[in-house]
Amino acid sequence: MQNLRDKLLKAGLVSEKQAKEAERTGRKPQATVKQKQQAESEEERQRREAFAQRAAEVAEERRKEAAKKAEAREQSERAQRLRQLVEANRVRERPGEVNFHFVKRSGKIGRLAVSPETARLLENGAAAVVEDPGNPEHAVVPSEAAKRIYEVDRLAVRFWFGPEKPIGFELD
Secondary structure (H helix, E strand, O other), rough: OOHHHHHHHOOOOOOHHHHHHHHHHHHOOOOOOOHHHHHHHHHHHHHHHHHHHHHHHHHHHHHHHHHHHHHHHHHHHHHHHHHHHHHOOOOOOOOOOOEEEEOOOOOOOOEEEEOHHHHHHHHHHOEEEEEEOOOOOOEEHHHHHHHHHHHHHHHHEEEEEEEOOOEEOOOO
8 A cells, every 4th residue: 555655756746755754744743642631631730820929819708708797797896895894884963064175086175065064073083984885975974984985996985094004185
């Protein structure tokens, strides 16, 4: 059985020189089985790496989202405790004739109209001005309650001439 090259030579359609030239340049080197397996394994490795990277990104996003939810829940619980402490210990009195000034969290000066007795309590450290979480206003509470509020959220206490250091005389 003759191959196509021999048939073309016998028919005189190509010369011996042309046949050798075609044989030399016409063949493409065949990839070995080992090279094919390496190429496939390289593709598979790249796919696995891409999948692992995406899985890590998704896990990081989930972790961040869980941390945000936990922080929001903790902040909500802290605000609820502050609200309860302020409502249970608020000094309830009518607005008085003495204006008591303190520094708000925003850095602006706040003012409460209190009685002269309450003003003396604030000046002596027996009472404190704290933020009221459920209300845009501030409240006056006794020093024991101010201590508990300070433990829950130190920034909620806006003025207190406390035992450790005075709070509210300068911006924190």
